[in-house]
Amino acid sequence: MNKNRLSxxxxxxxxxxxxxxxxxxxxxxxxxxxxxxxxxxxxxxxxFRHAEEERNHMMKIVEYILKRxxxxxxxxxxxxxxxxxxxxxxxxxxxxxxxxxxxxxxxxVKMSLDEEDWATWNFMQWFVKEQVExxxxxxxxxxxxxxxxxxxxNGNDLYVFDKDLEKTTDEARSAIDVTAVNx
Numbered sequence: 046m047n048k049n050r051l052s053x054x055x056x057x058x059x060x061x062x063x064x065x066x067x068x069x070x071x072x073x074x075x076x077x078x079x080x081x082x083x084x085x086x087x088x089x090x091x092x093f094r095h096a097e098e099e100r101n102h103m104m105k106i107v108e109y110i111l112k113r114x115x116x117x118x119x120x121x122x123x124x125x126x127x128x129x130x131x132x133x134x135x136x137x138x139x140x141x142x143x144x145x146x147x148x149x150x151x152x153x154v155k156m157s158l159d160e161e162d163w164a165t166w167n168f169m170q171w172f173v174k175e176q177v178e179x180x181x182x183x184x185x186x187x188x189x190x191x192x193x194x195x196x197x198x199n200g201n202d203l204y205v206f207d208k209d210l211e212k213t214t215d216e217a218r219s220a221i222d223v224t225a226v227n228x
Contacts (some may be wrong), residue, residue, distance in 0.1 A: 047114075048114030049113070049114040049115045049116075050113045050114050050115075050164070051110070051113045051114070051115040051162070051165065052160055052162065054156060054160070055153075055156060055157060055160060055162055055165055056110065056115040056116070058152065058153045058156055059106055059109065059110050059115075059153065059165070060110065060117065060118045060120075061149070062106055062149060062150065062153055062172075063103050063106040063107055063110070063117070064120055064122060065146055065149055066099050066100070066102040066103035066106060066146075067099075067100070067103045067122045068122050068123050068125075069099040069102070069142060069143075069146060070096045070097070070099035070100040070103065071096075071122055071123075071124075071125045072125045072126065072138075072139070072142055073092045073093070073095040073096035073098075073099055073139070074092075074093065074096040074125075075125035075128070076092050076125070076128075076129060076135050076138075076139065077089045077090075077091075077092030077093040077095075077096060079128045079129060079135070080092060080132075080135065085132070085203070085207045086207065086211065087206075087207040087208055087209070087210040087211030087212075088132065088135075088206075088207050088210050090210075090211060091210045091211070091213060102172070102175070105171075109165075109168055113164070113165075126138060131196055131198075132190060132198065132203060132206065133187075133190050133195050133196045133198065134196070136183060136186050136187050136190060137187065139183050140180070140183040140184065140187060143176065143179045143180050143183055144180060146176065146179075147176040147179075147180065150169060150172045150173060150176055151173075153165070153169050153172075154166060154169045154170075154173060157169060186210070186213075189206060189209070190206065193205070193206055
């Protein structure tokens with residue numbers, strides 16, 4: 046008996062997104078190691094936590110594929126990009142990657158809508174919301190970096206940013222949670 050309830054295209058798309066999430070984890074891990082090597086312990090810790098979060102996203106997709114009776118295909122993960130030149134460059138590269146990941150998720154959402162695969166469409170809504178949070182979080186950090194001088198941040202600014210990031214929460218507030226009383 047065939048228990049698979051995913052089309053070949055949806056299963057292939059989900060497997061590709063699983064690899065994309067693993068790649069994102071490798072990027073965060075690589076950049077975290079880079080930051081730690083330069084003494085940015087707060088930045089490194091933040092990036093290491095996000096490496097684990099991306100791995101959890103990967104596992105979420107693995108579990109969904111299996112629950113829908115399809116086959117998981119583990120493939121090689123692309124190497125992370127070159128090490129960043131500085132903190133500003135690091136977070137610009139992360140933002141670029143997050144935006145690219147969002148576009149891939151949108152493709153899966155559209156595919157599931159076109160195929161009327163409502164279970165997958167519903168599953169992917171969690172990722173859509175997560176990407177809004179991820180992009181917002183990185184944009185907020187880029188704004189802090191810009192205020193502190195961008196690529197020309199001095200030692201004191203870098204120190205404060207590193208200490209601030211050590212205490213920064215991993216989540217951005219969702220627009221749906223914002224009110225006039227609680228902006």
